[in-house]
Amino acid sequence: xxxxxxxxxxxxxxxxxxxxxxxxxxxxxxxxxxxxxxxxxxxxxxxxxxxxxxxxxxxxxxxxxxxxxxxxxxxxxxxxxxxxxxxxxxxxxxxxxxxxxxxxxxxxxxxxxxxxxxxxxxxxxxxxxxxxxxxxxxxxxxxxxxxxxxxxxxxxxxxxxxxxxxxxxxxxxxxxxxxxxxxxxxxxxxxxxxxxxxxxxxxxxxxxxxxxxxxxxxxxxxxxxxxxxxxxxxxxxxxxxxxxxxxxxxxxxxxxxxxxxxxxxxxxxxxxxxxxxxxxxxxxxx
Numbered sequence: 001x002x003x004x005x006x007x008x009x010x011x012x013x014x015x016x017x018x019x020x021x022x023x024x025x026x027x028x029x030x031x032x033x034x035x036x037x038x039x040x041x042x043x044x045x046x047x048x049x050x051x052x053x054x055x056x057x058x059x060x061x062x063x064x065x066x067x068x069x070x071x072x073x074x075x076x077x078x079x080x081x082x083x084x085x086x087x088x089x090x091x092x093x094x095x096x097x098x099x100x101x102x103x104x105x106x107x108x109x110x111x112x113x114x115x116x117x118x119x120x121x122x123x124x125x126x127x128x129x130x131x132x133x134x135x136x137x138x139x140x141x142x143x144x145x146x147x148x149x150x151x152x153x154x155x156x157x158x159x160x161x162x163x164x165x166x167x168x169x170x171x172x173x174x175x176x177x178x179x180x181x182x183x184x185x186x187x188x189x190x191x192x193x194x195x196x197x198x199x200x201x202x203x204x205x206x207x208x209x210x211x212x213x214x215x216x217x218x219x220x221x222x223x224x225x226x227x228x229x230x231x232x233x234x235x236x237x238x239x240x241x242x243x244x245x246x247x248x249x250x251x252x253x254x255x256x257x258x259x260x261x262x263x264x265x266x267x268x269x270x271x272x273x274x275x276x277x278x279x280x281x282x283x284x285x286x
Contacts, residue, residue, distance in 0.1 A: 002134035007256050013140040015248025016147025017206030022228035023240045024195025030235025034093055038100040040222030046071035046200020047213040054120035064201045071200025072193045079192040105215055116214040119207045139208050154237045231273045233280025242281050
């Protein structure tokens with residue numbers, strides 16, 4: 001019983017990290033129609049910068065902000081420098097963003113060296129909590145709490161603000177929004193920056209689950225984020241959260257109880273969702 005409870009909580013904490021990574025990708029895909037293949041390496045960039053700041057200052061908050069800023073600026077450079085000329089051009093978008101996977105990775109290798117970066121756990125998140133006879137790390141509760149808090153803020157922005165209303169309208173019919181005299185360009189810029197920044201912050205927050213972050217983790221995280229977006233649905237905060245929690249829990253349980261097929265379970269769920277509900281659990285129909 002204790003192992004099952006701990007596995008469930010691990011699944012939720014892992015799902016929260018997946019939610020934070022995928023929410024930005026879902027936003028840019030739904031609003032701008034851009035599949036950003038550099039999203040995974042932007043996630044890693046934020047982790048490297050944030051962990052360097054954490055170990056230099058000892059501040060977890062500064063680390064999150066630094067990781068978010070580094071990733072947000074990187075995303076902004078990619079969008080303003082290249083992708084704004086390639087709207088509705090799927091193949092050039094894929095080629096450009098895939099190229100940035102190698103550009104950013106090699107820049108980080110040149111500046112930081114090839115060694116992976118170990119996690120930083122602040123003293124106030126250290127220790128364990130006894131649950132059903134099993135010790136569970138307190139910092140994983142912190143990840144769950146931070147994830148739900150950010151999710152609540154994103155939901156409020158999406159559903160209760162004028163900017164959120166414009167974003168939702170832009171996802172449904174960008175031409176109509178433009179015809180009403182609303183300029184979507186600042187919204188697109190802000191969405192790309194914000195989505196990239198959340199990815200960078202999530203690496204600083206979630207690296208505690210993985211123990212360390214390496215250069216090769218970006219591609220794997222991109223694939224998982226795409227799976228979350230497809231399962232949850234494009235352009236929906238609630239969809240990203242539902243898809244991330246579902247995949248996080250299933251993946252974690254399969255690693256404990258079905259290790260022989262654990263690497264496939266997430267993608268089996270993805271295939272099932274595509275067959276049964278192509279728009280995702282809570283997605284907006286495109």
